[in-house]
Amino acid sequence: MGTSYTPPTNPDWWREPIERSELVWIVLAFSWCIFMFVWMIGWHFAGPQNMSNETYKTTPEAFAQKVDDMAAKYAIRKDDATGEDVVAPPPGSDVYLAAMQWQYRPILELKKGEKYRLHISSYDVGHGFSLLPENINFQVYPGYEQVTTITPNKTGTFAIACGEYCGGGGSIGHHSMLGRIYVKE
């Protein structure tokens, strides 16, 4: 006897045994919980895709300086359509990518299979780094510079769309914010 909306009929409900289907399920579910917890930690040691923990405080001005210095040093051409610098930094180097309303700059040209230290920050509001079609997505803030070591494993032309709403309502705005990365052999 009893319902969920009346007090428990057995005042000593704490001592009632647990029914078998419940008990088996709890044991199974909890084992899976522990497995998932361990697996998530384990992927940090054994898996090749992990979030970087390296972040620095910065300012839009300081970060812009680094972006411009890199572009001046390693620019190889201007993009025809946008006039934006196409920059090919050497493998292993620090690469700076800036998010702003409403573009990513500069355009990068990287080599497949090489490591790069990719620094990302924003000049104005919060943005999202969304690499397509890989579908790798990070949050980007103004004032914070995140450093991720990336290793492109395919060649091709990759787009960077903005994953975080960043304003703008007309034909330009959050939905038109783009950048580009070329990966060559």
Next chain:
Amino acid sequence: MATTMSDFRVDPVSGLKIHRTANTLVKWNAFAAVVFLLVGGLFGLGVALTRMPSVQLLSPELFYLALTAHGLVNLAVWIIFFEMAALYFLGAHVLGNRLATPRFAWAQFWLMLVGAAMVAVAVLQGGSSVMMTSYPPLQAAPHFYLGLILFAVGALIGCFVFLGTLVVAKREKTYSGSLPLVVFGGVTATVIAVFTIVSGALILIPTFLWSVGLISHIDPMMYRVIWWGFGHSSQQINVATHITIWYLIASLVFGAKPMSEKVSRGAFLLYILFLQLGSAHHLLSDPGLTSTWKILNTSYMIYLAVLASMIHGLTVPGSIEVAQRRKGLDTGLFTWLRKAPWGNPVFSGMFLSLVGFGFIGGISGVVMSVEQINMVIHNTAYLPGHFHGTLVAGTTMAFMAVTYYLIPVVFQRKIVLAGMAKWQPYIFSLGAWVFSIALMGAGTLGVQRRHADITFAGQPLAYEYPEIAKGLMDIGEIFAVVMTVGAVMFIAVVLASIFTGERIPENSAPWPKVEDADVVAERTGKKHIGMWGMEAPGTFVLAMILFVTLVLYYFVNFKYLSTVWGLS
């Protein structure tokens, strides 16, 4: 305050002793909720028809406005108004108790209403299209934040009115022994709500001061960390509330009792202790937070809140199965389920909510909150896919189901348009389920959320999504229209019933009550039920299907993750 008998009525439908003032407050909060559901739903329809690559109804400017309005109205206003109604119902109606401090309860109602109206005005004025998340440095008008603060303060008052009502019940001995399970669920929701609202106040008050120029800078990372203590935790209030409603409906429709008070309450306790850590889910792809912090929080400390949800997922249908078997439907694995009253929207809505929440919202939620997997899901269309699985297929469907019960009990009206009510849960769930799954698919293919135009039309660096991704967006949004039709059917039934439904007089004969399953079993001499030594073997099999789906989906996503660029 002394109460007299005339302050109460004995409800012929439910047999509950109902405090009239409490009833009025349940009515007004539920009514406001339904009106806001309609408003938010219509904005949602605008969003859906714009997200459809082949339609693109709204201009980007209007799209972002509609998306901000849709998010706030449906995610906060509809749900929290309904939760206030649910809390007052649990504290007063269920316990045969009076509502503590009705004046404060009215303050709750009006503050929330004025707050919601202020936010609505701010959004409609056009200068506050900052999405419901309103991340600085994007800035909205000051009355946008002020409205949210008033709304939250109102909700906080409502929480304390509920807690006060429990004190009254204890002192005036309207029940004996432990609180009923559903009231315990209400307490769980309230504890989480207090934490949630305090987090909201902690961040929205400084943000309001920033919007009027009194504070110069709001750190964007600090904002996100604290804001999600509000934004995510508020969804945990929903979870606690709609699971409470599942338990309630199982008892109302089947005369079921909880399989084990200890297990169900223990699971609610795990929510209180660990569920709020889940706000880290939104911060997994953020700079500046360490992986240690992320892993501990995103997993709710070894997934203890996930464990709690998995427990409720078994015990609620399990209690129904046990009741049905005791009443004689003790053959085979699923006879109890096949012979359930599928034409009764109180039951069908609740069961669809359970399945939708578990299989769509639940599985996707567990997988996307893995720190590494989040990188290939964060901020894509997968997100709206996931949270329509939790919030629409789960919470909203459960709230709709219980509303079909509240109309005769609280509004004292018979349901009109009963045929429409019978079909409504199916149509609404069909829309919500397909929408969620299609958007999750599109998100897996990279489609970004909150984009007014996924074709990147006219952009020199444009990217073209795969045709299948665009197709999935079209399919998803078509079913968003189906979902809207389901919501409008619900609203039509509610409004038609409470305004034109036949009145149920107070002195009318009591309605037949569902028989207590144990009483039936005692009468028929039924002792042992189920098979394999389990009282709920059918539910166990259903739970195992969920389990296997979850495990497979988990590894499929890791496989997908392992093919992308190396990241460290």
